[in-house]
Amino acid sequence: MTKVKICGIKDLKTVTILNQTLPDYVGFVFAKSSRQVSIEQAKKIRKQLLPCIKTIGVFTEFKKQTIEILVEQKIIQGVQFHTKISTVEVDNLKNKDLLIFQIANKTTKPAKEVDYWMFDSKVPGSGQLVDWNQIDAKGHPFIIAGGLNANNVGAAISKLHPGIVDVSSGVEKNGQKDANEIAKFIRSVKNADEKNK
Ligand SMILES: O=C(O)c1ccccc1NCC(=O)[C@H](O)[C@H](O)COP(=O)(O)O
Numbered sequence: 209m210t211k212v213k214i215c216g217i218k219d220l221k222t223v224t225i226l227n228q229t230l231p232d233y234v235g236f237v238f239a240k241s242s243r244q245v246s247i248e249q250a251k252k253i254r255k256q257l258l259p260c261i262k263t264i265g266v267f268t269e270f271k272k273q274t275i276e277i278l279v280e281q282k283i284i285q286g287v288q289f290h291t292k293i294s295t296v297e298v299d300n301l302k303n304k305d306l307l308i309f310q311i312a313n314k315t316t317k318p319a320k321e322v323d324y325w326m327f328d329s330k331v332p333g334s335g336q337l338v339d340w341n342q343i344d345a346k347g348h349p350f351i352i353a354g355g356l357n358a359n360n361v362g363a364a365i366s367k368l369h370p371g372i373v374d375v376s377s378g379v380e381k382n383g384q385k386d387a388n389e390i391a392k393f394i395r396s397v398k399n400a401d402e403k404n405k
Pocket residue numbers: 214215216235237239240241242243266267268290328329331332333334335336353354355356374375376377378
């Protein structure tokens with residue numbers, strides 16, 4: 209079954225629909241962004257989310273101290289990097305039992321040891337579609353992101369068979385997460401999985 213990550217959760221009012229629709233992962237953006245959250249905000253949201261939903265800290269640079277706090281306080285169960293990371297850093301994160309997602313693009317060759325390579329647009333969180341014909345994960349587990357929504361995620365799954373589909377702006381209205389769009393997105397993923405059985 210294709211897993212789902214809903215990224216850029218920044219308020220408690222989205223928690224109800226997340227706990228009803230049960231995406232596999234929720235992303236907290238700690239990078240500069242309109243979706244950026246503080247450690248305290250993320251902590252409050254994590255506390256309200258059902259334990260089966262794993263939370264992923266999203267970073268554009270390696271923030272060792274922040275990650276340590278987030279792990280110690282059990283605010284995240286995984287990390288997502290839109291940047292290069294060293295083998296030592298990967299090993300340290302693995303020792304903390306964290307899931308690791310890493311961007312795969314022309315400038316960042318992801319590490320073999322990370323759990324998922326992530327194919328995303330040049331500007332993460334912008335809703336720009338990735339060229340699906342350019343994706344080559346070389347057999348590594350991967351995530352497709354960038355411009356997905358309830359209308360196109362089924363086609364992405366049927367064409368690419370990703371392990372995870374990731375969405376942020378495709379489930380927003382006026383810059384806010386929208387319960388209806390989240391429910392529609394997750395329904396589309398389930399329908400595509402049924403069709404491809
Ligand atoms: O979403 C952001 O604002 C963001 C900012 C900086 C780094 C990463 C960011 N998001 C990462 C994600 O996982 C998004 O879900 C992914 O880029 C897809 O976004 P969208 O095209 O809007 O669905």
